[in-house]
Amino acid sequence: MDQLQTLVSWIKDSGNIVFFGGAGTSTESGIPDFRSAAGLYQTEHNSPYPPEVMLSRRFFMSSPDVFFDFYRSKMIHPEAPPNGAHLLLAELERQGRLKAVITQNIDGLHQLAGSRTVLELHGSIHRNHCMSCSRFYDLDQIIGSAERVPRCPECGGIIKPDVVLYEEELNHDVLLGSIAAIAAADLLIIGGTSLTVQPAASLVTYFHGRHTVLLNGEPTPYDHHADLIITDRIGEVMGRIQEQL
DSSP states (O other): OOHHHHHHHHHHHOSOEEEEEOGGGSGGGTOOOSSSTTSGGGSOOSOSSOHHHHTBHHHHHHOHHHHHHHIIIIIOOTTOOOOHHHHHHHHHHHTTOEEEEEESOOSOHHHHHTOOOEEETTEEEEEEEETTTOOEEOHHHHHHOSSSSOBOTTTOOBEEEEEOOBTOOOOHHHHHHHHHHHHHOSEEEEESOOSOSTTGGGGGGGOOSSEEEEEOSSOOTTGGGOSEEEOSOHHHHHHHHHHHO
16 A cells, blocks of 8 residues: 555544644745745845844834835735645545644635634734734735834734744643644644744644654654655645545
8 A cells, every 4th residue: 555545544544633734734835934945044035134033023023114024025925825735634624534733834724725623823914913902903904004014093003913923932722722632633644844843843742643644845853753754745645635535
């Protein structure tokens, strides 16, 4: 039995699948990842600061204008469509097989594909709040604002995206929900992540179910724990799986 058929059989036998994904889940939708040769940290931008600095809480507070220049040009991809990975996961949830998607991504493509139980470890570009009065604003307010730094029309406060920056903690409830979902799963599919970003990557250690599957183009620190490793493009693999279910 080849790798694809093995994964298909495990999916068919499972009643509690959890997917844990990273930036590589969305690269086939046209959204660059962070650390690969073509990733966000390697691309040119119009700032003397490295992305890791600009995406920090301290930098956001001191230079919000520079932050939003980078954020709007490099972090937001409103036209990106879901790919085969997002679509299969949504279908598995509709079938009752998949219980949760845990993602490090902020793009909202899982929800766009139809997934409902999505735990966003690093927040979402689609949620934004005024730092002064806490009013909610959607992504259009960030994209459409005529101001370099988007501000609340009601009180004038800066509107901050609900994305987790460096120096910020992950949401406690999302963390606990992710741990509970992984601990209860019988099949854990890990896709599109290098498993190097902490504390998110450590969550996979809570899995004690039957099978762990890794779908990633590069080796990860967790490879020796995996029961099955597939290095083909995740969207293509998931698309082929959907055809066989």
